[in-house]
Amino acid sequence: MIYPKIPLAQTVIQLCKAKGIKHVVISPGSRNAPLTIGFSNNDFFKCYSIVDERCAAFFAMGIAQQLQEPTAVVCTSGSALLNYYPAVAEAYYSDIPLVVISADRPKHLIGVGDGQTINQPNVFENHILYSANLKLDLKEDENQVGEELPIFKNLENKLETLLGLKQSIQEFNELEINKAINIAFQKSGPIHINAPFDEPLYDRVEKLTVDPEVIPIKQKPLVIDESLLNNCIEDWNAAKRKMILVGVKQPNQIEQQWLNILANDDSVVVFTETTSNIHHENFFPSIDKIIAPLDEAGYKNLQPDIILTFGGLIVSKKIKAFLRNQKPKHHWHIDTIKANDTFFSLNRFIETQPNYFFSKLLAQTKSISSDYRPRWETIKIERRYKHTEYLNNIDFTDLKAFQSILKAIPNYTILQLGNSSTVRYVQLFNINKTLEVYCNRGTSGIDGSTSTAIGCAVATEKQTTLISGDLSFLYDSNGLWNDHIPESFRIIVINNQGGGIFRILPGHKNTDNFNTYFETNHNLTAEHLCRMYGLEYLTTSNELELESNLQSFYSEGAKPKLLEVFTPKNLNDEVLLNYFKFIK
The missing domain is CATH 3.40.50.970 (Thiamin diphosphate (ThDP)-binding fold, Pyr/PP domains)
Incomplete structure (x- = not known):
């Protein structure tokens, strides 16, 4: 098999393979040649060549979105990296694991007027889960311009120190790459690996010269604090008007048994957005169609005691305005990563999977007699009739x-x-x-x-x-x-x-x-x-x-x-x- 000669490139590629990153989207360039050589000559990877880096990053995001696993994008140095930013921001807020791998110039060539150079470390600082700023491999050539090499008294001292530095740099890079990729898996979001390469860039070898350590990915166990769960159960059983609002969600992620229980509780209304990929005849899709015509009195009469949200961001501006104006007593959000205070009333972040939460909550709660869902149901039927009548004319x-x-x-x-x-x-x-x-x-x-x-x-x-x-x-x-x-x-x-x-x-x-x-x-x-x-x-x-x-x-x-x-x-x-x- 053909490998890049540069040990850092070998390390990046081997760890991507070890972590199971199969899809790699490469934008042509020279500085990233060591990475391109390694990825494209390894049958484990499915490589795609896309010239426009902005398109390449969104293309990779589409793959990651569909497969629900990290996908890598690889580019050369300079402004090429900045073209990834729109997709990086989207992945950050949509919880999509995008692995950005950028080639960089050596540190001593940054800020001296060399071509295709910008300050690449931490360039996505506000929209990234982790930035791994790797170190340049040391060469054995004694004339190398080092990053910050010490002054040596004799040759023996020099060789011993160089060997130690090389090992130290290799260990540092391995740790940083492991950490970055593990975070992409654990927190489902974008990470950035910035790898500086010195020339020559196109040299190849037939045997690997490094064997990086693979640090396992640790997943958090599904648990809920007992006192938090008991409080939720008590409040849920006491509330006669409960609203569930589902944002962006992958298909088939919520077990049907929980949807059925929620759908048949008259004290619960479930609003679903088109992007929630959740359906039941007793649920309430087409949110704007249902609530837009309501007046102030209508909003007040339908104000929920509890709003429970899960999934990603909400499209409907009208439901946001409704719940910001008629604030519920409780807003709970279920997610393993984060909770947005969209309605300025968030008081419980339930840090777990929705299925696990419902398995605990619904096992200890009961359906309550209420006119809440029937009242919403009457509105839904009226809106559907008027919708059809209008579209026909x-x-x-x-x-x-x-x-x-x-x-x-x-x-x-x-x-x-x-x-x-x-x-x-x-x-x-x-x-x-x-x-x-x-x-x-x-x-x-x-x-x-x-x-x-x-x-x-x-x-x-x-x-x-x-x-x-x-x-x-x-x-x-x-x-x-x-x-x-x-x-x-x-x-x-x-x-x-x-x-x-x-x-x-x-x-x-x-x-x-x-x-x-x-x-x-x-x-x-x-x-x-x-x-x-x-x-x-x-x-x-x-x-x-x-x-x-x-x-x-x-x-x-x-x-x-x-x-x-x-x-x-x-x-x-x-x-x-x-x-x-x-x-x-």
């Missing part, structure tokens, strides 16, 4: 397009959503419960949706569909510069010629600079991008054409497909705002 717009699109997505496939208006439109519909739904809600940025979706599609045998707004798609169009896109991958772009969501938000829309600086008007399409990157291109601008195209869109083909749906930018906001008035 509107012109073709974004809202109408989403109705047709969501009906057409094949069962048991994956749906990736762009941010901004896309995920919010989808939240208004009762999603097909066989779909697995994902969205980058950590930072909720429009960057990286396409790259993440492609990474997801590569990591699974299930068909993946991405629904994206036009600005989000164009922003991440380099994500298509990718030789790994499966033929089954599908993209639907809702093109309303600008940032249509800004017409929905409060504010003045008829000012001179609104179209330029807020909505960002454009006349661009995806057609030329599809031609350049080898995607089959379809287009539509009315309901009948859309439904017809959707039938052929999901038929098998020799290449990925993109469907661009043109909607009227000056009508979308009016139809959506009138929707909320109508269902009231």
